[in-house]
Amino acid sequence: MSDEHNGFHAPGTFVLAIIFLVTFILLWLGHAKWLTDIWEMY
Amino acid sequence: MSFEKRTCEISGLEIEKNSESMIKLNMATAIIFFAIGGAAGLLVLLTRWPAIHLLPVEWYYRWLTAHGLLALLVWIIFFEVALVHFGSVTLLKSRLAVPILSKITYGLMLGGTLLVVVMVLGGQADVLFTSYVPLQAHPLYYLGIILFAVGSLIAFIHFFINAVVAKKEGEYKRTLPMVSFGIMAASIIGIMSIAHGAAIYIPTFLWSLGIIETIDPSAYRLVWWGLGHTSQQINVCMMVACWYGIAAFLFKAKPASEKLCRSAFVLYILFINVASEHHLLVDPVFSTWHKIVNTSYVMHLAVLASMIHAFAVPASIEMGLRKQGYNNGLFEWLKKAPWGNPAFSATFISIVLFGFLGGTTGVIFGTEQFSIIRHNTWAITGHFHGTVVAGTTIAFMGMAYFLIPVFFKRDLIMPGVAKLQPFVYGTGITILSITMMAAGTFGVPRRHWDYNFSDAPFGYQFDSTVDIFMGLVGIGGLIAVVGGAMFVFVTLGSIFKGNKRA
Ligand code: HEM
Ligand SMILES: [Cu+2]
Numbered sequence: 001m002s003d004e005h006n007g008f009h010a011p012g013t014f015v016l017a018i019i020f021l022v023t024f025i026l027l028w029l030g031h032a033k034w035l036t037d038i039w040e041m042y
Numbered sequence: 043m044s045f046e047k048r049t050c051e052i053s054g055l056e057i058e059k060n061s062e063s064m065i066k067l068n069m070a071t072a073i074i075f076f077a078i079g080g081a082a083g084l085l086v087l088l089t090r091w092p093a094i095h096l097l098p099v100e101w102y103y104r105w106l107t108a109h110g111l112l113a114l115l116v117w118i119i120f121f122e123v124a125l126v127h128f129g130s131v132t133l134l135k136s137r138l139a140v141p142i143l144s145k146i147t148y149g150l151m152l153g154g155t156l157l158v159v160v161m162v163l164g165g166q167a168d169v170l171f172t173s174y175v176p177l178q179a180h181p182l183y184y185l186g187i188i189l190f191a192v193g194s195l196i197a198f199i200h201f202f203i204n205a206v207v208a209k210k211e212g213e214y215k216r217t218l219p220m221v222s223f224g225i226m227a228a229s230i231i232g233i234m235s236i237a238h239g240a241a242i243y244i245p246t247f248l249w250s251l252g253i254i255e256t257i258d259p260s261a262y263r264l265v266w267w268g269l270g271h272t273s274q275q276i277n278v279c280m281m282v283a284c285w286y287g288i289a290a291f292l293f294k295a296k297p298a299s300e301k302l303c304r305s306a307f308v309l310y311i312l313f314i315n316v317a318s319e320h321h322l323l324v325d326p327v328f329s330t331w332h333k334i335v336n337t338s339y340v341m342h343l344a345v346l347a348s349m350i351h352a353f354a355v356p357a358s359i360e361m362g363l364r365k366q367g368y369n370n371g372l373f374e375w376l377k378k379a380p381w382g383n384p385a386f387s388a389t390f391i392s393i394v395l396f397g398f399l400g401g402t403t404g405v406i407f408g409t410e411q412f413s414i415i416r417h418n419t420w421a422i423t424g425h426f427h428g429t430v431v432a433g434t435t436i437a438f439m440g441m442a443y444f445l446i447p448v449f450f451k452r453d454l455i456m457p458g459v460a461k462l463q464p465f466v467y468g469t470g471i472t473i474l475s476i477t478m479m480a481a482g483t484f485g486v487p488r489r490h491w492d493y494n495f496s497d498a499p500f501g502y503q504f505d506s507t508v509d510i511f512m513g514l515v516g517i518g519g520l521i522a523v524v525g526g527a528m529f530v531f532v533t534l535g536s537i538f539k540g541n542k543r544a
Pocket of ligand 1: 080083084086087090106107109110113114118170171172423427430431435474487488489490519520522523526
């Protein structure tokens with residue numbers, strides 16, 4: 001196996017990574033929403 | 043070079059005599075302090091649990107100081123000193139270059155620890171582990187920290203001495219093996235971080251003696267976090283090195299691109315110190331430019347490094363298991379992975395929890411706009427129990443399960459308990475971390491004996507959901523304490539009473 005070009009030797013991890021990134025973005029956006037909600041209270 | 047060594051029959055590693063005894067000593071000491079630090083955590087937990095509110099106020103702060111120091115500093119760094127020896131001697135098939143240095147390290151660190159513990163529990167240092175001025179402790183407290191720091195500094199320097207000697211004696215060719223490389227990155231960061239420690243603790247020590255008149259609180263915080271945050275990156279690096287190590291030992295797994303992973307370690311070295319600014323985002327004296335450059339830009343380069351590792355290690359494990367034939371579908375490798383081996387399960391749990399709990403929240407809370415509403419709430423405490431406990435501590439637990447049979451030549455006792463332990467501890471910490479963050483979201487402060495301000499002239503009533511979260515923190519914490527105790531029984535039990543191997 002060559003060192004390069006072997007990303008898809010680990011498709012399971014690839015899927016896990018996508019799940020992670022989507023969660024991450026949702027949490028981040030959730031925080032932003034919550035922050036603006038607080039701003040609007042004042 | 044010839045020197046006294048043996049070959050370990052479980053791992054095939056060559057174990058050199060002098061380093062062996064130091065690794066054993068440091069590991070056992072780490073675990074003993076983990077036990078005491080955990081007990082301190084339990085006392086603090088039971089005090090923050092409104093239904094119990096165990097300790098009186100002074101003792102809450104005393105035990106909280108002790109918990110922060112014993113868990114974050116003493117357990118972690120003694121274990122790291124063991125890893126420094128492992129990475130610079132065992133993995134390089136070399137010898138301990140200057141055995142006396144290891145002994146000095148151990149003596150200074152143990153002496154410093156004892157001094158600090160006596161001062162804190164004697165009521166002479168109610169300053170929490172950050173000891174922000176103008177809070178002042180007894181001079182011997184600062185001296186204890188300085189001794190501990192000098193001891194660990196010597197250990198980090200010793201890494202390089204060992205590595206150079208190994209290279210000279212031809213034990214490795216061009217570059218260090220991956221795991222040693224990670225421990226080397228940690229050692230570099232360790233030296234940087236202790237330089238900040240010296241720059242802040244020596245003046246503070248002199249101030250406590252009355253030799254220096256005042257210390258500026260903002261300057262203190264800036265330099266202190268050069269130590270406090272940077273040292274967290276020692277922990278991250280060591281944790282990642284353990285991930286690669288366990289993946290390699292159990293599955294002969296290799297990252298798809300070692301070059302990429304090595305450069306990720308370099309990113310840590312280059313950028314982590316600036317990220318320490320996230321502790322100062324609420325301090326008025328630093329300029330906005332300074333804060334934004336550090337936490338909105340540079341920080342992400344360090345985060346990038348963590349993401350590279352956190353994807354590379356599972357990918358290498360997946361590739362290793364697929365080679366063993368677990369090739370069906372996306373996740374057969376994961377289902378058939380050796381979940382009954384606590385070295386593996388702890389490692390995997392550490393990767394997942396560090397990413398989801400510690401990593402995501404670290405990036406979010408480290409953004410300037412979010413920091414302002416999260417600062418000094420329990421959300422922060424929830425965050426770092428996701429990094430340094432769910433991440434580093436659980437990774438070290440996995441490493442301990444691997445190293446104890448190798449170095450003590452004894453089998454693990456109570457294998458059934460060991461098998462469950464990472465899951466119990468991981469579950470407890472997950473609940474603790476998430477519910478602490480939830481309570482913090484409602485504004486519950488960290489480091490607070492009476493968050494309802496019941497004696498204050500103007501009371502404050504939190505939203506009633508907070509009560510539920512406070513109770514859940516208690517329950518999660520108790521589960522974690524059980525998991526922590528299981529670890530201590532299995533490891534210390536194995537060290538002293540495990541079945542001897544030839
Ligand atoms: C059984 C496991 C543990 C439990 C139940 C636990 C619980 C707690 C609690 C309740 C607090 C108090 C927060 C406050 O009142 O503001 C705390 C603080 C803290 N814990 Fe833990 N903890 C555990 C393990 C650990 C470990 C293993 C580490 C380090 C590796 C750690 C590091 C810290 C630090 C640094 C603080 C902050 C102290 C401060 O704010 O001065 N904990 N923990
Ligand atoms: Cu930090």
